[in-house]
Amino acid sequence: MSQNESPRRIVYPGTFDPITLGHEDLVRRATGLFDEVVVAVAAETPKRTIFPLDERVALAEACLAEIPGVRVRPFQGLLLHLLQAEGVRVILRGLRAVSDFEHEFQLASIQRRMDLRVETLFLMTSDAHTFLSSSLVREISRLGGDVSAFVQPVVADALRRRFAPQG
Numbered sequence: 001m002s003q004n005e006s007p008r009r010i011v012y013p014g015t016f017d018p019i020t021l022g023h024e025d026l027v028r029r030a031t032g033l034f035d036e037v038v039v040a041v042a043a044e045t046p047k048r049t050i051f052p053l054d055e056r057v058a059l060a061e062a063c064l065a066e067i068p069g070v071r072v073r074p075f076q077g078l079l080l081h082l083l084q085a086e087g088v089r090v091i092l093r094g095l096r097a098v099s100d101f102e103h104e105f106q107l108a109s110i111q112r113r114m115d116l117r118v119e120t121l122f123l124m125t126s127d128a129h130t131f132l133s134s135s136l137v138r139e140i141s142r143l144g145g146d147v148s149a150f151v152q153p154v155v156a157d158a159l160r161r162r163f164a165p166q167g
Contacts, residue, residue: 008034009035009036009037009087009090010037011038011086011092012026012037012039012093013082015056016039016059017050017051017056018155018159019063019151020133020134020151022094022096024063025129026125027039027070029126031067035069036071037070039070041073043076044077055158059158080111089119090119093121094122094124094125096131096132096133132150141159
């Protein structure tokens with residue numbers, strides 16, 4: 001990057017409940033395109049989360065710590081306000097299948113409608129992660145299954161603790 005260029009930055013928002021190897025793959029790939037990837041962990045979500053915000057942030061930090069150019073932070077409220085606070089105009093979103101497209105297209109359209117300077121960059125997930133979602137990982141773990149092929153060990157351990165039999 002020359003002295004006259006500003007750093008190329010992108011925000012990757014999500015609940016990351018929990019962060020998966022699919023999320024990590026998108027972050028790694030985005031660091032090849034941008035100088036900084038801000039992984040923004042949403043405090044408020046229509047989804048019912050199993051991990052509190054601080055734990056989701058800590059797990060994301062642990063999983064992404066070895067990747068240069070990545071910063072994890074929580075955020076509350078509108079994504080647009082976070083973008084403005086960070087001085088970022090590009091949102092990263094992953095697409096696993098055609099079924100993801102309609103929802104992601106609606107989100108990108110509304111963000112753009114609210115601020116014409118905002119762009120959304122869609123990256124297709126790697127073939128190895130096309131089927132992977134946080135909700136599937138949670139369900140497998142809740143039912144006592146092994147999720148080590150889908151998440152880093154620190155996340156698998158957190159899930160085991162979360163779903164450990166009580167008593």
